[in-house]
Amino acid sequence: MFGNRWAPLGQSVWNELQQLQHEVNRAFDHWNETGSLPGLAVFPPMRVWEVEHDVFVEAELPGVQLDQLEIFVTGQSLLTLKGERHLPELGKAVQLRQERGVGKFSRSLTLPTQVDDGRVEAKLENGVLTLRLPKHEGAKPRRINVKAM
Amino acid sequence: MTETMPKPNEAARKKTFTPRVDIYETEHDLLLFADMPGVDPNEIELHYERGELRLTGKVKPRSQVGHLVLSEYDLGDFQRSFQIRELIDATRIEAEYKNGVLKISLPKAEAVKPKRVAVKVQ
Numbered sequence: 623m624f625g626n627r628w629a630p631l632g633q634s635v636w637n638e639l640q641q642l643q644h645e646v647n648r649a650f651d652h653w654n655e656t657g658s659l660p661g662l663a664v665f666p667p668m669r670v671w672e673v674e675h676d677v678f679v680e681a682e683l684p685g686v687q688l689d690q691l692e693i694f695v696t697g698q699s700l701l702t703l704k705g706e707r708h709l710p711e712l713g714k715a716v717q718l719r720q721e722r723g724v725g726k727f728s729r730s731l732t733l734p735t736q737v738d739d740g741r742v743e744a745k746l747e748n749g750v751l752t753l754r755l756p757k758h759e760g761a762k763p764r765r766i767n768v769k770a771m
Numbered sequence: 772m773t774e775t776m777p778k779p780n781e782a783a784r785k786k787t788f789t790p791r792v793d794i795y796e797t798e799h800d801l802l803l804f805a806d807m808p809g810v811d812p813n814e815i816e817l818h819y820e821r822g823e824l825r826l827t828g829k830v831k832p833r834s835q836v837g838h839l840v841l842s843e844y845d846l847g848d849f850q851r852s853f854q855i856r857e858l859i860d861a862t863r864i865e866a867e868y869k870n871g872v873l874k875i876s877l878p879k880a881e882a883v884k885p886k887r888v889a890v891k892v893q
Contacts (some may be wrong), residue, residue, distance in 0.1 A: 640820050655857040667843035667845065668841060669839070670839075670842075671836075672837050672840055673836065673837040677785075678837065682844060682869030682871070683804065683808070684807065684808040684870065685804075685872045686869065706777065709793075710802075710804065712802065713797070714797065715796070715797045715802065718772065718794040718796055718801075719794040720793050720806065721791040721793065722791045734840045746870075748808060748809055749806070749807070749808035750833070763785070
């Protein structure tokens with residue numbers, strides 16, 4: 623059984639999918655699950671790093687298009703990513719395996735410093751979102767001159 | 772379609788991840804969708820031989836210089852193999868990579884497509 627990558631808001635759809643997954647597992651019980659898939663509790667998984675003037679946030683969002691994604695910065699330090707991933711429309715296709723999460727997601731994260739929310743840059747490339755969030759003036763390191771006594 | 776396990780020496784190489792996949796069957800083909808974020812579109816390889824489909828994608832290096840505050844995933848290549856029992860027309864396998872998702876279309880060979888059988892009325 624695969625781990626849910628995120629908890630969707632559309633619970634009824636999810637229940638249906640889990641039911642389907644159960645049926646698929648029963649029908650194809652010879653399929654050998656290795657457990658090598660990362661059982662991620664949160665979606666999207668993120669990386670955050672800091673340089674002198676900026677905070678960078680990277681998130682893995684395969685299958686999410688820019689128009690299905692909303693990015694918010696609240697109070698200069700709370701970052702929220704919201705969006706939705708859809709199943710492809712394939713008409714009368716029968717689903718044989720489902721491991722990829724589907725549905726709505728929302729995730730908030732407190733940034734390590736305050737940022738200038740007016741100058742945030744976002745890029746979504748090959749399913750990877752990269753945000754550059756310039757640090758707020760007050761949060762930048764300041765060099766202290768030490769007087770030789 | 773059954774998953775086939777990588778040989779131990781392949782798995783022990785540098786970080787390689789198993790992409791999550793969805794598989795669908797239509798009248799004419801099998802469709803496979805694999806989540807492979809951050810892969811270089813020019814470094815995706817599909818190999819099909821004797822019923823085994825192997826897909827690999829090399830991740831594009833990304834600069835992450837600085838002080839790491841949070842890290843919920845590692846960078847690495849993707850690889851996964853499947854044994855396909857249905858007869859596939861290997862010459863017409865198609866793949867496209869978009870938004871970090873690899874879509875592979877495996878057309879069924881003519882011999883296994885459903886055929887309408889005419890019934891003679893006596």
